[in-house]
């Protein structure tokens with residue numbers, strides 16, 4: 045089930061944020077969206093989740109316009125994790141994760157338990173959400189998305205609040221989801237994580253007019269030292285082996 049932005053332009057307030065962006069995302073892969081602050085990454089992800097209206101162009105899921113899908117069906121297909129997610133209800137972690145089943149209106153015990161195990165939340169399952177640390181909250185919210193077993197997982201900086209071990213665990217679960225056929229799209233600032241874990245990297249860049257796609261391809265190409273200099277203005281070079289690269293900046 046292909047997810048596609050077809051020549052979309054987006055405004056936030058009076059500002060044109062993205063101008064005529066087209067991307068075609070394939071399931072079974074991890075796609076990272078990278079770029080400088082304000083380049084439009086979160087806006088693009090929200091549009092792909094059907095949560096931000098496009099000014100021109102449209103988002104297509106399996107060639108159907110996303111805006112025409114019933115919200116419940118859309119929620120079954122696409123799981124979205126916002127950048128700074130708030131927990132509206134102070135429920136216990138287990139019940140928070142179970143909210144991920146709302147689009148199906150079932151208990152989905154197996155999916156809920158799998159999500160709790162995937163995000164290492166067993167020891168926290170009875171803890172009220174209000175008593176979680178930032179990283180624990182981030183894991184619980186991602187577990188809620190996973191519990192919905194969506195065909196597309198769209199996550200905005202899911203690694204940002206996580207410690208190293210939980211970053212690795214999360215990335216390995218996203219890889220498992222991709223291997224099982226889900227499409228995974230992650231906004232990330234950590235270019236080394238994108239280089240080592242993504243199958244494809246889309247780099248957004250902003251000119252004086254609006255955000256656009258500055259590079260799109262395999263991580264080694266999209267995040268070449270040349271593109272890092274061009275987009276972020278930083279001199280950098282990669283060291284290490286494929287899959288275990290580190291970025292040296294100078």
Ligand SMILES: Nc1ncnc2c1ncn2[C@@H]1O[C@H](COP(=O)(O)OP(=O)(O)OP(=O)(O)O)[C@@H](O)[C@H]1O
Nearest residue numbers: 056057059061079080081082083084085086087088
């Ligand atoms: N609700 C809003 N109203 C007006 N402008 C907004 C709104 N939300 C975002 N913007 C602007 O839209 C542009 C793109 O924002 P967006 O959050 O998509 O960028 P981003 O690439 O995700 O940034 P960051 O890396 O800082 O999270 C920015 O210039 C931002 O200031």
